[in-house]
Amino acid sequence: MTDASIHLKAETEVALAAASDLRAWDAVRVSVLGKAGRLTALLKELGRLPPEVRRERGVGLNRLRDELTAAIEARRQALDAAALDARLAAERIDPTLPPRPRPAGLIHPISRTADEIIAIFGAMGFSVAEGPDVETDWHNFGALNIPGHHPARADHDTFYLPAIGDAPPPVLRTHTSPVQIRTMLEQAPPIRVIAMGRTYRADHDATHSPMFHQCEGLVIDRAITLGHLKGCVTDFLRAFFGLSGLPVRFRASYFPFTEPSMEVDIGWNRRTGELGGGGDWLEILGSGMVHPRVLANCGIDPRQWQGFAFGMGVERITMLKGNIADLRPFFDSDIRWLRHHGANPLAPATLHERA
Numbered sequence: 008m009t010d011a012s013i014h015l016k017a018e019t020e021v022a023l024a025a026a027s028d029l030r031a032w033d034a035v036r037v038s039v040l041g042k043a044g045r046l047t048a049l050l051k052e053l054g055r056l057p058p059e060v061r062r063e064r065g066v067g068l069n070r071l072r073d074e075l076t077a078a079i080e081a082r083r084q085a086l087d088a089a090a091l092d093a094r095l096a097a098e099r100i101d102p103t104l105p106p107r108p109r110p111a112g113l114i115h116p117i118s119r120t121a122d123e124i125i126a127i128f129g130a131m132g133f134s135v136a137e138g139p140d141v142e143t144d145w146h147n148f149g150a151l152n153i154p155g156h157h158p159a160r161a162d163h164d165t166f167y168l169p170a171i172g173d174a175p176p177p178v179l180r181t182h183t184s185p186v187q188i189r190t191m192l193e194q195a196p197p198i199r200v201i202a203m204g205r206t207y208r209a210d211h212d213a214t215h216s217p218m219f220h221q222c223e224g225l226v227i228d229r230a231i232t233l234g235h236l237k238g239c240v241t242d243f244l245r246a247f248f249g250l251s252g253l254p255v256r257f258r259a260s261y262f263p264f265t266e267p268s269m270e271v272d273i274g275w276n277r278r279t280g281e282l283g284g285g286g287d288w289l290e291i292l293g294s295g296m297v298h299p300r301v302l303a304n305c306g307i308d309p310r311q312w313q314g315f316a317f318g319m320g321v322e323r324i325t326m327l328k329g330n331i332a333d334l335r336p337f338f339d340s341d342i343r344w345l346r347h348h349g350a351n352p353l354a355p356a357t358l359h360e361r362a
């Protein structure tokens with residue numbers, strides 16, 4: 008070994024030991040093995056030596072190159088291992104630490120009631136139908152056997168929108184019954200759907216909001232009777248209010264789109280507000296057998312098909328179940344009210360909460 012080789016080897020070993028990270032290590036590697044490195048320079052000198060010296064020197068330099076390459080590689084592995092150890096130590100996760108408190112969101116009472124209604128009717132084999140909030144006059148009134156001059160129109164306090172062309176002005180739907188029409192136009196019977204959604208009437212006080220929600224039910228088949236209507240609605244009300252003995256009363260009434268029509272009352276105590284016994288009755292729902300003219304308006308032959316429909320106010324039954332007296336805070340977005348009346352999202356909507 009020449010002096011130059013001996014120096015190079017010793018100095019490289021010292022420099023490698025001093026290189027404490029990959030950057031320093033790489034600088035050492037380049038200074039030895041790189042294009043302008045010291046070993047490379049020694050190898051280049053070989054060509055200028057006389058042949059008898061060159062051979063022996065060549066063997067020595069090749070051995071030196073193998074040794075230096077191995078030393079450099081060994082140092083890199085050591086640095087890699089150290090870096091990994093440092094990362095593992097720094098990124099350690101302590102699973103015993105308590106979680107940071109995160110406030111849970113709550114379900115709005117209307118959404119909660121909607122989920123419960125859908126769960127109950129879903130269990131009875133109903134699917135969910137939808138329709139637009141802005142309706143044509145025909146879907147909201149005409150097809151439902153409420154012509155332009157009909158007195159029922161006056162009861163609806165309708166919001167009319169600007170007319171387009173010669174057609175009657177579109178309306179914000181005053182009930183979910185137009186979804187019946189859309190469903191019958193789109194779907195051949197048998198039909199078993201509920202429709203849930205926003206409805207609008209120009210009315211505002213402690214129990215009325217210009218925007219509110221209704222749930223509509225529609226069943227059409229070949230042999231559906233008033234008995235099915237009574238059973239279905241009774242089962243629903245008892246499941247929803249969680250009272251298996253809830254008194255339910257059907258009272259003759261009138262809707263243009265059903266014949267016969269019935270209003271449905273549940274038993275309660277007017278004085279205490281408690282549902283169930285008590286001897287008083289509270290109106291809760293409109294219903295009836297779908298009028299043959301409504302079926303015909305939707306292209307369904309009333310001599311082959313018949314069925315029932317019902318509609319109810321979602322806020323109303325939510326207020327009754329939750330013992331909430333005022334409707335207005337439902338839409339005020341007051342976080343204190345929402346915290347008080349909101350439902351736990353982790354508790355599923357069950358059919359019987361207090362049987």
Ligand code: PHE
Pocket residue numbers: 181182183184223262265293294295316317318319
């Ligand atoms: N659409 C009626 C209302 O808004 C309720 C209803 C629906 C009545 C279906 C009978 C059948 O009052």
